[in-house]
Amino acid sequence: MTITEVSEKFDIPQDTLRYYERIGLIPRVNRTKSGIRDYTEEDCKWVEFIKCMRGAGLPIEVLIEYVGLFQQGDGTIEARKELFIEQRRQLIAKIEDMKKTLERLDYKIAVYEQGIVEKEKALRRPEY
Structure with a gap:
């Protein structure tokens, strides 16, 4: 596969793939005689x-x-290992922190929604 194909398949910019190869995150990718990267199935797994x-x-x-x-x-x-x-x-610690943040966001959204409901009720008061 070419770098373009791999980029599209994994939704990773080509520059990021080149960077990953340069810093050793993925093994050196073989190249064709014309110098174009030729990703193997093993490269794609990485x-x-x-x-x-x-x-x-x-x-x-x-x-x-x-x-x-x-x-x-x-x-x-x-x-x-x-x-x-x-x-x-x-990662588990981050997930726990994110759960707490999500709960706080849900609470804040509920507070705002309640405020909106109260405001709408006030606007719909019966006319005498």
Whole structure:
């Protein structure tokens, strides 16, 4: 696949894909004889993985560390697992914070809606 196809498939800007490759978040993508990136299915799996992890808020630095450990082989499985356990713990904490924020927003919306209802009632008073 070309970079354009991968960009469209995963809804990631081409510049972001180039950046991810440059900093080592995705392995070096093979190129055609004319120098055009030629993404394999395996490359696309990396792109999908990185997009998922970034969408969940994992920092680029953590992902770079993970990719580096992955490339070192099976001797780093435990370190990779621990890295993910810590990121999972942090993600759960973020989710809890977001739930509290959502509850507060729901409350504020309800307060405003109640205020609007009261205002509308006042405007519809019977005329004598």
